[in-house]
Amino acid sequence: MAEKNIKQMIGKVFSDIADAVETGQFGEKVRVGLTTLGSEHGVDNLVKGAEIAQERDPSIEVVLIGPKVDSKLTQVVVDSEDEGYKIMEEMLDSGDLDACVTMHYSFPIGVSTVGRVITPGKGKEMTIATTTGTSSPHRVEAMVINGISGIIAAKAMGVKNPTVGILNVDGARQVERAFKELINNGYEINLTESMRSDGGCVMRGNDLLAGVPDVMVTDTLTGNILMKVFSSYTTGGSYESLGYGYGPGIGEGYERVILILSRASGIPVVANAISYGARLIKGNLKKIVKEEFEKANKAGLKEILKGLTKDTKRAADEDEEIVAPPAETVTGTISGIDIMDLEDAVRVLWKEGIYAESGMGCTGPIVMVNEEKLAKAIEILSKAGYVADNSNPC
Known part of the structure; x- marks a missing residue:
């Protein structure tokens, strides 16, 4: 038995040398699995993408x-998707296997995937955090964690200090405040500016298209x-031809590197997902996951997440009847409020004797106050946790 193993090892060494001479690639290869059952475009679609990637x-x-x-590719034969998932997990x-690309896989709560797309405006690659899975059952908490996961994926792709923007969806301003609190506590987040004239780290549709x-x-x-x-905007939707797929599942303490493809993914996306x-x-994705969550936790991530629910801020005065102060001209506006x-x-300002009204500006919700009371109003809302400490009037 020992002699047989030695012969197999020698055979593998010579095989590796032959491959290296042929391809010019020396050293250990990265082994990426691909489950091939479940695609809407058939097994051959996935196999062709895999062959291109290798x-x-x-x-x-x-x-x-x-x-x-x-196919000349290495194969592990299974008869069903469930068996494929089981083998994939065992090999990881x-x-x-170092990583595996699959479809329709269920991650535990706390893990979500970070995708990569090619934006149509300028052909720039952009990471989208996140695309499947659930970082947290709480929307805003999940988005904060998504941001950290996106930073992790970008750093693993070689972007040393990735710029970060927050899409202008419900909860964006709360996420902005959480990010700025993390920054103030020492965790590095490189918030970028919108390409629109009003700037800010909350991104508009233009920023999305331009990457x-x-x-x-x-x-x-x-x-x-x-x-x-x-x-799939170039194909009508049934065949996903651009980008790198829905990406790896990332979460604190999660060890497997499993990347997700849509069942509608075409050959180019399959190849790109494997390369991703x-x-x-x-x-060193796993190492970066550990390092980034350690740094974020040191900066108070868990405490910040606990304080994100709206009920926490409202508890003190939810039963108190607050009457609006006498009305006055309100031309000063404060943005950055969810x-x-x-x-x-608005009620917080009323309680402090400042008349305020709510409104909707072109960049989102605003609170309107008298110009002379603008600085004081920002200070009050900042202390109450409704705007970031360094918020500016708009």
């Missing part, structure tokens, strides 16, 4: 997990829709 990057060894096919846990931030933070359902639009997985492994908190912010 051919264009000899440092990748693709392992097909699915029915037997006519044992180290036989202004390296990492676009949003809720998972919106991110999922964005992935589908960016991936390989680059994440080369970029739509769900708008009326509560």
Whole structure:
């Protein structure tokens, strides 16, 4: 038995040398699995994408997990999707695979995927955090965690200090405040500015199309829709031809590198998703996950997340009747307040004797006060947690 093992090892060494001479690629290859059952475009669609990925990057060894096919790629034969998931997990846990690309996989709560798209405005690659899975059952808490996951994925892809923008969806302003609190506590988040003249880190549709931030933070359902639009807007929707897929599941303490494809993914996206997985492994994704969450937790992430629910801010005065002060001209405006908190912010100012009204500006919700009381109003709302400490009047 020992002699047989030695012969197998010698055979593998010579085989690896032959491959290296042929491809010019020396050293250990990154083994990326691909489950091939479940695609709306058939098994061949996935196999062709896998062959392209390995051919264009000899440092990748693709392992097909699915029915037997006519391909030179390494194969592990299974008869069902469930069996494929089981084998995939076993191979990842044992180290036989470094990463795996699959479809329709269920992650635990706390893990969501970070996708990559090619934006149509300028052809720029952009990370969307996140696209499937659930970072948290609480929307705003999830978006904050999504942002950290997006930073992790971008850093693993070689972007040392990725720019971050927050898509202008419900909860965006609360996420902005949480990010700025993390920044003030020492965690580095490189918030970018909108390309629109009014600036700010809350991104508009123009910023989305142009790929202004390296990492676009949003809720998972919106991110999922964005992935589908960016991936298939040139094909009518049934065939996703652009981008890199829905990306790796990232979460604190999660060890497996599993990337998600849509069942509608076409050959180019399949190939790109495999390449995405390989680059994440080369970029030490697991190490970066651990480091970034450690740094974020040191900056008070968990405490910040606990304080995000609106009930926390309202508890002190929810039973108190607050009467509006005498009306006065309100031409000073304060932005950066979440739509769900708008009326509560007005009540906070009333309680302090400042007349205020709510409104909607071109960039989102605003509170309007008298110009002479603008600075004081910002100070009050900042202390109450409705705007960031460094908010400016608009």
